Amino acid sequence: MGDYAVIKGASYTLAHTPDMVxxxxxxxxxxRVVNPDGEYLKELPKHLRSYEDVLAYAPNQVYIGNMxxxxxxxxxxxxxxxxxPVKDRTGKYGEIMPQDEYYxxxxxCDVFDLVELEAGFAAGVKTKLAASGMFTDEQVAVLxxxxxxxxxxxxxxxxxxxxxxxxxxxLVGAVKRAHDVDVNLSAHVMLENISSKATSVLSLxxxxxxxxxxPDEVDYVIDCAEEACGDMNQRGGGNFAKAAAEIAGLNNATxxxxxxxxxxxxxxxxxxxxxxxxxxxxxxxxxxxxxxxxLGMNGKSHVEKGMPVLEDCxxxxxxxxxxxNGTDPIIRSDIIGRHKVGTGSSPQAVISSLVTDxxxxxxxxxxxxxxxxxxxxxPDITKPAGAGDVPESxxxxxxxxxxxxxxxxxxxxxxxxxxxxxxxWAPTQGHIPSGxxxxxxxxxxxxxxxxxxxxxxxxxxxxxxxMTNLFDGVSFVIEAxxxxxxxGGSGVSESEVKSMIASALKDFAAGLMAE
Amino acid sequence: xENQKRVKEFYDQYGADNLVVLVGAAEGEAAGLAAETVALGxxxxxxxxxxxxxxxxxxxxCEPEIKAEIDEAVYDEQVSMMEMxxxxxxxxxxxxxxxxxxxxx
Numbered sequence: 001m002g003d004y005a006v007i008k009g010a011s012y013t014l015a016h017t018p019d020m021v022x023x024x025x026x027x028x029x030x031x032r033v034v035n036p037d038g039e040y041l042k043e044l045p046k047h048l049r050s051y052e053d054v055l056a057y058a059p060n061q062v063y064i065g066n067m068x069x070x071x072x073x074x075x076x077x078x079x080x081x082x083x084x085p086v087k088d089r090t091g092k093y094g095e096i097m098p099q100d101e102y103y104x105x106x107x108x109c110d111v112f113d114l115v116e117l118e119a120g121f122a123a124g125v126k127t128k129l130a131a132s133g134m135f136t137d138e139q140v141a142v143l144x145x146x147x148x149x150x151x152x153x154x155x156x157x158x159x160x161x162x163x164x165x166x167x168x169x170x171l172v173g174a175v176k177r178a179h180d181v182d183v184n185l186s187a188h189v190m191l192e193n194i195s196s197k198a199t200s201v202l203s204l205x206x207x208x209x210x211x212x213x214x215p216d217e218v219d220y221v222i223d224c225a226e227e228a229c230g231d232m233n234q235r236g237g238g239n240f241a242k243a244a245a246e247i248a249g250l251n252n253a254t255x256x257x258x259x260x261x262x263x264x265x266x267x268x269x270x271x272x273x274x275x276x277x278x279x280x281x282x283x284x285x286x287x288x289x290x291x292x293x294x295l296g297m298n299g300k301s302h303v304e305k306g307m308p309v310l311e312d313c314x315x316x317x318x319x320x321x322x323x324x325n326g327t328d329p330i331i332r333s334d335i336i337g338r339h340k341v342g343t344g345s346s347p348q349a350v351i352s353s354l355v356t357d358x359x360x361x362x363x364x365x366x367x368x369x370x371x372x373x374x375x376x377x378x379p380d381i382t383k384p385a386g387a388g389d390v391p392e393s394x395x396x397x398x399x400x401x402x403x404x405x406x407x408x409x410x411x412x413x414x415x416x417x418x419x420x421x422x423x424x425w426a427p428t429q430g431h432i433p434s435g436x437x438x439x440x441x442x443x444x445x446x447x448x449x450x451x452x453x454x455x456x457x458x459x460x461x462x463x464x465x466x467m468t469n470l471f472d473g474v475s476f477v478i479e480a481x482x483x484x485x486x487x488g489g490s491g492v493s494e495s496e497v498k499s500m501i502a503s504a505l506k507d508f509a510a511g512l513m514a515e
Numbered sequence: 516x517e518n519q520k521r522v523k524e525f526y527d528q529y530g531a532d533n534l535v536v537l538v539g540a541a542e543g544e545a546a547g548l549a550a551e552t553v554a555l556g557x558x559x560x561x562x563x564x565x566x567x568x569x570x571x572x573x574x575x576x577c578e579p580e581i582k583a584e585i586d587e588a589v590y591d592e593q594v595s596m597m598e599m600x601x602x603x604x605x606x607x608x609x610x611x612x613x614x615x616x617x618x619x620x
Binding site: 346347351386393400401 | 542
């Protein structure tokens, strides 16, 4: 048994893309097919938020690290009609990028000349991206290739199957199709995939900035988003991880994609921790970009209730998993929950397999975990859509299981939820909310000594792919680093072994002298 | 919508007398909506049961009528946790209201 892998840092980023809500969100794309003249599509634009409103939205500020989940407890719901005390673009974990710059980032991430921007628009964006300091001169120079007029872009959208990129409903660019026949390389799919890649790149760049790691020291990258890239001969061939690592300048890394619907990130972290703990790699990054299809996913409910459409940002995150440094929180890769093939799908079976089974094996009680991070969806988004408060539902289930096991009294249900739970703050981008939004805040809380043990729970709805009716999930425990440099499982450190050998030799020498 | 299609197929195959629909929704409103759909027709007019009244018997897994039918140990292992979490009274109220509507229809 070697040392455990540690969490060296995490980044979280958002890209505010209101026009993509209208043009690329799956709910809206479907509505344009089945009900093109309906009220919803007419009403939707009036419900889109400005960039300033998105900056002033408390859950977004929690996501990028300027506020904490605890701060949300002090704000009465709904949160969308109250301005956050912080409205900054950047936070300790990342940034909220505006749409125009995001289109520029898409082009920087596109290596097949599929993204075209109108010349004047591109020039403005280039200046902004150059000023951000996040990109190399070579990268921002990519925007110089845009010599396209608006008419040319319109022609590509109208007559050549390209998907438009809009600012306030005005066409400013397009993503072209990458093949004439192959639907896997259609403009729509390319826009989705370039978006996933671009938001992953943004998070990777912020991870490098936040952790201070030398990009050349990253050995391996695992992408855990929910898109698939490939062509008609290998539809999910991959590899988003390496594609994003290239743009982010991680020159010594290779990588691969791990998939598992919303559970993907938790699976990926387990993989990363195992690669590090085994000594295969020293530094592994888990990363994921956002999902254009999920923009405005609950838009109909939000519009119906007269509130802003809150799913207007593409999200990304990256986590750096490294060798034990005696300081950063460790991933207890020996306390792992698994929803197994034979587990069953009742909520009780699911929560038992992910929460209590691993705790039982480790001899821990439910109350020994200071904070649980299940799906951390922002309830401001889900409650008006009839999906309830997802984190709270999870905490209620964990608490109820605790009562059944005798770990706590029934009267303690509510206080358990407050003490061991958190208000959700993550955008509803599928894999994004699934436990991992807490990895950054968890690291900070453990380094500050506020908590000592947490559990991240990832769950995935595999049945959506129609390959199995099974549900899925994995969980793992994070612990504050006690600074024991080695021998995670044996309980004996290297220095102790040396001291024991020295003592034995001394005894041996003493024995010889006596003879 | 896919579920509506499957319920309709079972209805065609087995008939209303041989079919009970069990729901596991987390809230009374959602449970009631499901019950209404399979008994009186899809109120959202989105699926194949729009305007189709199958009058199927529909219960929530946490209702006492159903709990009484299930082996105690199995219920304890599979449902008791959710029974503690859900607002069972609210769910029962919603489900009863729909069944009363069906009886009157």
